[in-house]
Amino acid sequence: MASTRIWSIGSGKGGVGKSFVASSLGVSLSRMNQRTLLIDFDLSGPNLHTALGEPPARKNIDHFLSDQASLSELIQTTQFSNLFFIQGTTNPGDRKISDVQRLVAEARRLPFNEIIFDLGPGSQETYLETLRHSDEKLFIVTPEPPCIEKNYRLIENLLLYTIKVLNFDKINVPLKPVLEQYREAHLPGTTTFRDHLKSATGWTWDQETEIFPNPIRIIVNQVRGDKDLDLGPSIRLVCKHFFSLKIDYSGSLYFDNAVWQSFRTVEPMLMKYPFSPLAGQFQAMARKLLTSDLHSQSLRAVV
């Protein structure tokens, strides 16, 4: 089997639709004949099973993290033939970076084409480490300012965390203050955070692929009007001008009571309302994620 692709679905904020996107993406991938595994790695309140329409399983990720089971022993089947999942844990525990590394390494050895991590909200290091190891990083943003703000913090935290890990021997100053300095005193149109980093630490990136082989991708969820459709492209432009970082805008998903209804009746939205406009939007976005975009990205990375 070709190598496994790892996806992580994150957000700066809770309750924005991470589990909805993770489960729907899992369903879409499995329908495209990809053997897919969903892992609920929300360490604060796992709810992926609900979005997926499955009862909570007794065996969960905690059994792996506390060395009581191998990852493969935790895999549950679902109503979809190519889709499998691992239940999340309600035990917050004391998770370390090394636990994440062990989890990702073991996951990569499992016989799946696609593995999707549904993360909890925020930028705790366990999530940043999971994101760092993921081939695809999808961030869910809703049009409310607090959610936008928290996602900018997540982008920043992931950027600084990744730079630090990749250059632990070259950079020995804390990076947060470097970013704050830049925020205070930057000149529109002439400098970006990328330049400032160079002057403050002596290191900066030449190609973005040095930090993120694939760009962070933004999905705008719970869109309620056409004006909200401008949000994704705007976030992309702002990130380009501020950080000198290219973000991909993958698409917008409308707010639709169908999602809420399907959560209530514990059925996957794509199953319960396959012909709703939202299901159509999702399928279109999933196709884009899976075909043209990723291909052109990896081609560009090779050139």
Next chain:
Amino acid sequence: MEMNTKFNYYDILEVNPQSSQNEVTEAYSRARITYSGGNPALYTIFTQKEAREYLRLVEEAYSVLGNKSLRALYDQKLGRGVTGVDQVTYEQLLQESKITRPLDLPKLGRLKPEYEIDESFETRIRAETQFSGEFLRRVREYKHVTLEQLSAITKVSSFYIHAIEHMEAQNLPAPVFVRGYVIQICRVLGLDEKKGPDSYMKLFRETLAAASG
């Protein structure tokens, strides 16, 4: 501080030298939305003041890239390594383009006179010395040109044309751009391309002064 990212006009609009004029125009309208006051995407990244500065850069970038001949001139400069937005200005390029070849203003062929000639109004147009926004609007309506048609021909957004006609300085970019727009409007409406913009800009600056004073 070391500065090595010199954004060029393409970076400002997030397009590239291969992008078509249509793509440039679309990117411009996205960039203008992004940096218009109160966009939630700016929240905690750019202050209102920084956003206004970006908006100015966006307008400047489009006034060059949105015009084929200025864009060609700019591309030549890029090829010679002149890149930063602080190294070239719209005005410089405009001056240079006048020296090397006449400015490629939009074709007027599509605008055939389909209006009824009103001799007394025609006389008034010829005699007019005060080219106010109101006057521009009256000529436009007399010639049965809609805002949208005028915008399609001049490539100036209808939002701006409306603001020019109502002399709403707060909805318009810096005066140098307004002047460029008025030149194009006068050309399409068959008004004096020198007298018109000169007079309009004089009135425009008076309105500006009155608003701030």
